[in-house]
Amino acid sequence: LSSPAPGPGPSHSSDGGHYESVAHSVGAVHAETRASVERRPAPTAGAGTVKMPVYFAVIGFPVGIDQRNRDRRALLRELWYPEYHNLGVTIRAEFIIGLLTYKGDGHSPDIVQGLYEEHRLFGDMAFVNAREATRDPYRGDPKCTGEKIVAWFQQVVVVHREAKFFLKADWDTWIHTVRLEAHLRQPALLSGPAYF
Known part of the structure; x- marks a missing residue:
């Protein structure tokens, strides 16, 4: 479901017409969803329930808080986000910060202020009540204990309750989100939870 570099678009698919027809129907869903998102009025104080966007899937990328990780986030926003039309429409990407x-x-x-400003600008960060990666001098680079991932899964199933899938990915994974969504639309029709 992922590849190290952007793959060919739907018209270059090697899996025949099935993928093209699914990708076409997914594209129609995106056009309709994008149109409804663009028509949404801005929420006002005291107006009642705030309508949150509903995503088909949410992808979480655990990242750190240092400059190297800020650069990684900037790289994904610059190169990966614009590559696929369903990002931000039916697929949401979040950077997980402890x-x-x-x-x-x-x-x-100063770190809190920087994170606040970055989130205000992009709106794609998930802040969780967990520790950042541990710095064990015997293990080399900071190592993730999994605490942040568990905290994110606990949070995301509440914040994005209507999403069908929640996925964790590494920051250096290039996910072809159109193909991902096309493949996940089939199991989404099943009743009950799906784990894989």
Whole structure:
């Protein structure tokens, strides 16, 4: 479901007409969804329930808070986001950030301010009450304990309750989101949860 580089579009598919017809129907869903998103009025205070966008799937990328990870987020926003028309429409991508240092303390005010500004600008970050990667001198680079991932799954199933799929991916995975959605539309028709 993922590849290291952008794959060919639906017209270059090697799996015959099936993929093309599914991709075409997914494209029609995107056009309709995009049109309804563009017509949404801005929420006002005291207006009642705020209508949240409904996504088919949400992909979480655990990333750190240092400059190297800010550069990684910028790279994905610049190259990956515009590549696929369903990103931000039926597929949501989130960068998972732990609100605690690896020692369990809160981040410094300048880091918090930077994260706040980045989220206000892009709106694609998920802040979880978990520690950032541990810094064990015997293990090399910071290692993720999984705490942040578990916290994100606990949060995302509440925040995006109507989504059909929740996926965790590494920041360096190039996901062809149109194909991903086309493949996931079949199991989405099944009743009950699907784990794989």
